[in-house]
Amino acid sequence: MVFKKRQDHGFNGFRLPTIPRAPRSVRRGLRKKTVEDTQICAFELLASIAGKLLRESESSASSNASEGIDLLACGKDAVKQEREFEDKPFKAEWLYQRNCGDSSFAFEMASQNISHKSTLKEFSHAESDDVLERTSFIKSFDCSQKAGGDVKSVICKSKTDSENYSSKVEGGSPQFGESSDANVNIEAERRLEVVGLKNEDANKPNICSSKVPTELFLESPAAINSDSNVKLPLRQNSVPNACFPRYRNDTKLGSRDDDENLSRCFKRSTKLKAFRPPTRIADRRIRKLLTSKYWKVAPKLKDCELPRSAFVDGGLKPLYCKRKTCHDRQKCQRDILFKRRKLFDQISVVTSDGGFSSESVSNSPEKGMTEDKNDSAAILHGANGVSSSVLGHQASFHSKDSHVKFSIKSFRVPELFIEVPETATVGSLKRTIMEAVTSILGSGLDVGILLQGKKVRDDNRTLMQTGISCKDNLDSLGFMLEPNTVQTPPPTCSSDLPPLLSCDSSQLLTRSPENLVLDSGISDTLPDLPLTNSSNHVDSNHDTVSSPTDMNDKTTPDTKAIVAVPAMSMEALAVVPLNQKTRRSELVQRRTRRPFSVSEVEALVHAVEELGTGRWRDVKLRAFENADHRTYVDLKDKWKTLVHTAKIAPQQRRGEPVPQELLDRVLAAHSYWSQHQAKPQGKHQAGTPKIMEAPAEVPIE
DNA sequence: TTTAGGG
DNA sequence: CCCTAAA
Secondary structure (H helix, E strand, C coil), X not given: CCCHHHHHCCCCCCCCCCCCCCCHHHHCCCCCCCHHHHHHHHHHHHHHHHHHHHHHHHHHCCCHHHHCCCCCCCCHHHHHHHHHHHCCCCCCCXXXXXXXXXXXXXXXXXXXXXXXXXXXXXXXXXXXCCCCEEEEEECCCXXXXXXXXXXXXXXXXCCCCCCCCCCCCCCCCCCCCCCCCCCCCEEEEEEEEECCCCECCCCCHHHHHCCCCEEEEEEEEECCCCCCCCCCCEEECCCCCCCCCCCHHHCCCCCHHHHHHHHHHHHHHHHHCCCCCCCHHHHHHHHHHHHCHHHHCCCCHHHHCHHHHHHHHHHHCCCCCCCCCCCCHHHHHHHHHHHHHHHHCCCCCCCCCCCECECCEECCCCCCCCCCCCCEEEEECCCCCCCCCECCCCCCCCCCCCCEEEEECCEXXXXXXXXXXXXXXXXXXXXXXXXXXXXXXXXXXXXXXXXXXXECCCCCCCHHHHCCCCHHHHHHEEEEEEECCCCCCCCCCCCCCCHHHHCCHHHHHHHCHHHHHHCCCHHHHCCXXXXXXXXXXXXXXXXXXXXXXXXXCCXXXXXXXXXXXXXXXXXXXXXXXXXXXXXXHHCECCCCCCCCCHHHHHHHHHHHHHHCCCCHHHHHHHHCCCCCCCCHHHHHHHHHHHHHHHHCCHHHXXXXXXXXXXXXXXXXXXXXXXXXCCCCCCCCCCCCHHHHHHHHHCCCC
16 A cells, blocks of 8 residues: 555544644754855955944054055954054955854955965964865956066055056946947956965965966967967966857857856855854845846847957856857857856855956057057957056057057956865866856956046047047056946935945945945045046945855944945946846856655655645755755755656656656645645644545555 | 745 | 745
8 A cells, every 4th residue: 555654653544744833933944054145244244344444544544544455354353464464565465254153264365566466365274173164365367468568466455656547437337338340459368376275374474475386377369350360378277178269159158067066166165154144134135135136137238249258258268168159149148147147156256346447558569460450459468457557659640541559468357256165176266266257257348448537438439539549648548347337227226225235235335435445456546536436446346245254243333334335326326236246146056956866756755745745844854854955945846846757658757767656656645735735734634534535546556 | 934836 | 956926
């Protein structure tokens, strides 16, 4: 008989649930922390730190604030630490937070001024015997040009002093439409350096600047419009099979394999976190906002515009270009976005720093200029540095055919936040970083052009008309990458909500004064710019926050301090949501597929037989208590498919065959519970005829 | 947070 | 599996 068990219990059929459900308040606790939670935590944490720093700087009347302390830490200890290092020449920024619960901590180290390299460092606490969670901020990838151009590293926020920061931000829409009429040849060289993953001596942060164990040097000249002669000088860690597609839709981001690997890599880290944000409400509200449909608007197709795409995707997606190609541009776009979103939860990648600042722009005679039929040719060298000064200029502007030559020394990559378990391999770290960079650059970005500090908005004008063809103006010409303003965000930010909550919190940070302190980017170098209007600032730190952190209660007030910050223009705000969403989603990935084994199915069936189909949480608890990768939703879904499977012909079934016996039970239980809505809680109406009838419908094995 | 369903 | 509206 099928229902032996039940008979054992004195039932002829399904046993009514005899286990009363505990109150919800008692029933929680098995759910995993979501990444989102941690991100939000991080955010709040950041906010709190900012507040602290602000207060400190205010009290000391020092100019620390201007140095842009990019610190994310929990508790004042961290702040203190940070300050200790602060007077160092190169100013490594350590951010580490200690999570009270587990001994995980994160710290950040920004790149230094000294070398044109971004270093990614990690500090490990000697005493933390437990699980260590490595969290690093990559302030930027330094993409310096090989020729040794004197591009100063922008990454150093300590460098507040002058320079030609022509990369000014101007208020208003960051949108810099398509410069389709100007063919841009991009030659980007990027160097990614990951330095020292571990430093045992926490007391000597300084030493970490010089070592360069790992270096990834990539040169990616991607000729966009010509017959791209893709040359690929690789130094050291070359990327296998790297290629630089000319069109965005030539590549597909990620693949199943990658996803799964990543998943494996990061799963643990996600699990280990035990952060407890103090403000639940705020937390929830923020999450709500983040998940609101509003943020989900898809970017315009326009994003696929050639110039940007080629630069972005071609240059930084070498790892993926061997993947399947997308023939449908639009679809491709969607796919990419989707991928990114999925990946995000696993790898917290954060970009901070308002857009990318423009870097040195120079005309580079030594470089081979590419031909084009268009008005101009531009060459981008991957490099770093905040200053966007034109090093050399000799624009030719004689006849109509005059070409203006640009050499953009660098585009700065926004700050990244990467977190991987200590057990992750170096290779996976590399991949992670690559993913991060890829996704960041791949998401909606526009190029902005600054002329004498002003953004050139009219895309339809010729260079000559704009004045760019004029030799004199090249001095003050700057480029920048900025979030594209594809969408027009709805009036989400209602005044009744605190700014922090009404829109993306992290974004706000960017704009707040405190935020300036945090921002390592150009923001602090452009004091006279209206904060509320600079679109690239908007993009800046908004993602900075994703690190999971623990906060003490004191942080709450601090957070508020930030909240009360100057309002930003709606225009600026408008830009935020989309990009925020886009970015944030960039690195989210789908969970790995884990087909149910027969034994699992058996357990599920058994549990459902007893509990019914409406108590998945209990089913989970009972039969999958220790299978943390099976959520009650999973079980519910599996049951759904089991029922379906049981109904279809065996020939149509796929995957590991489930014993017919189990399927029969599935069907029986399904039909039973569908009649008996799992109503009876405590007192089962055992006498109810229906209950007795049910078994009759059950096929006998 | 869970459930319930659609995708 | 994912995503979400509802509860």
